[in-house]
Amino acid sequence: MAAKDRADVYTRVTAEIIAAIEQGAGEWHASWFHNGTSVARPTNVASGKGYRGINTVALWGAAMANGYSDGLWGTYRQWQDSGAQVRKGERSTTVVLWKQIASSEPAGGDDSDDGGHRRMFARAFSVFNVAQVDGYEQPPVQVLPESERLAHADEFIVNLGIKAVFGGAEAYYLPSSDTVFMPDFASFRDAASFYGVWIHESGHASGSKHRLDRDLSGRFGSAAYAAEECCVEILSGLVLADLGIAHHPRADHAAYIASWIEVLKDDPRAIFTAASKAQQAADWMHAQQPARHEQAA
Incomplete structure (x- = not known):
């Protein structure tokens, strides 16, 4: 996909996300069936x-x-x-x-x-x-089969060179070890959710000092934290569209961003700033791909 074509896609996806937020995006729910660990909501x-x-x-x-x-x-x-x-x-x-x-x-x-x-x-x-x-039996949890994995998406994210560890119950990026932690593929509702979350967390990693050097120091609930979350969730929507996994933003993207945008309500341009940084991160991700990938995209 040429840079101009990507720019057109990014403009459309961002506009759709903003429209969904304005119409009422609903409540966000984690897209994986985690086991309710102590760090999850009781x-x-x-x-x-x-x-x-x-x-x-x-x-x-x-x-x-x-x-x-x-x-x-x-x-x-x-x-x-x-x-x-x-x-x-x-x-x-x-x-x-x-x-x-x-x-x-x-x-x-x-x-x-x-x-x-x-x-x-x-x-x-x-x-x-x-x-x-x-004597309590947990309800059965749906298992997403490995056959649903998307080889081109796996390759794209692996090419970013960001270490990822799978098997936990939560998704997060740990700056101190420059590592993304993810639930297993099998615990997600669908493949698009898995890759969307993996791109989101890799998006946080893109902001580290030795990459794009965004401010990752914001504490949970702060404006800086909210701005970063909005940025990488928009990024997720952009790259999913690039990879042909979700041609339009999924409802959970808008709902997640809406859950943070309230923190930024005093800055009417916050969503546009986040979108700009998301596009920068998406461009960085594409720059990490071998030339042959860009030609085939």
């Missing part, structure tokens, strides 16, 4: 919903302290209802459920329908990790 066994706020922190801490490798939690009764039994002697972890209740006191100017004002009521629950119970 989830309730009965509702299937993730814990929120301080409960997330409390359950992370308990999982790490006790070496739990799964983020599934429930009360004693919830485990019983699921056909499992909490083992005798296991110690629980406390979470708090906040509910809004109507007060019988005068409203004091509040125009709520019940004539009173609303207060928050906290109730503590004792929960146990799935590692503390017997």
